[in-house]
Amino acid sequence: MEINIGKSDFERALPVGTSAHEEVFEGIAPAIEQEIALTKLNILGDAGEERLEEAGKESVLYQSCVHYICVTAFLSVLRQLDLVLTPTGFGIVSTQEVSPASKQRVDALDGTLRTRRLQLLGMLLNLLRSPKWGETKQANQSIAYLYDEYTFFLRGKATNLTYQDWNSMLSSIESADEYLRSRISDLQMDEVLRLYRRNETEKVQKFIDKIVRYTDVFASKGMSIANQIALRNVLNIVDSDLDTFNIYAGSSAYKANHHENFQNTKESSAFLFNG
Incomplete structure (x- = not known):
């Protein structure tokens, strides 16, 4: 099943802020594509993709999968980005007049994302549990x-x-x-x-x-x-x-x-x- 993730999906997936500047999404897009491939390979497998297809894109299963991918991808590049954190969202430093977020704030965001990733993984795996998926190597590993x-x-x-x-x-x-x-x-x-x-x-x-x-x-x-x-x-x-x-x-x-x-x-x- 094809999994498409846009900027609005990315924003909804994150437990912090309400908006991400376009450059943030552009910076993380390659990581999202990579994580889609890894999630299909290591968690979903063919049986999991079939369940996503059957459930549909409006289902809790599909949304949990998308959110898991977004959070995992963001975590993988978080410390490579010069983020500016605000009460409503975040962006990337683009001028010398703006300083990146402090290490303390980035560490706090990192911890929040790691916790959210595990919660989403738990939800995703619980929704995948089924006779066909349950017999796969992905189920055994996960x-x-x-x-x-x-x-x-x-x-x-x-x-x-x-x-x-x-x-x-x-x-x-x-x-x-x-x-x-x-x-x-x-x-x-x-x-x-x-x-x-x-x-x-x-x-x-x-x-x-x-x-x-x-x-x-x-x-x-x-x-x-x-x-x-x-x-x-x-x-x-x-x-x-x-x-x-x-x-x-x-x-x-x-x-x-x-x-x-x-x-x-x-x-x-x-x-x-x-x-």
Whole structure:
């Protein structure tokens, strides 16, 4: 699908100001074209482009994609531009009488854009989730964990989270996922993640909710606290529905969790004889 981005699209995408001088858009236009190509290659793929086509240019999906591209492109060239920042917008320094924005103001804009980029990425990926896109390499690369950008920025109640908060959260997301895989099995976690990417979570949504809760507790209070009530709630979900979580039911993780009783028989190498 062809993605066309004009100056008005660029202005609407940015979380700061209301207008950009023509020279700003001209300066960023090559970066926008490059980012369109990268987004198609790394995020959309053929299946994602089909979803954009089906949704139409007035859809939330298409607009989220356009805004993500604009913000990402602007970030890539932000520090190369001699910007003038005003309460209503920004331009590029064109005379010696006008000084570029201070480093402090550019840093603040950079931080705002980085946060907005992650929010838009979360929205875009959440809207792309579908049976066809969910089986693509783009889906596998973009949604690596059940706790993703959408969960962090848009699903919770907090509204003041920043890209720095997300960066701090990443290690907990990775560590929590690694530990849960040891308790539930890699194959079962991969299957739930596949269903999440496909947006077919009806039977596993409660499990995903408990995973999110476990990860939040893991990040805020540490592993030892998370492995009390939060972990128990996760395991209760899978243990109470072994038909849905049948991969887990047949795994060594299930056996380890339930400490199968040792059978003291003559055939056992550790047979105990009480005469």
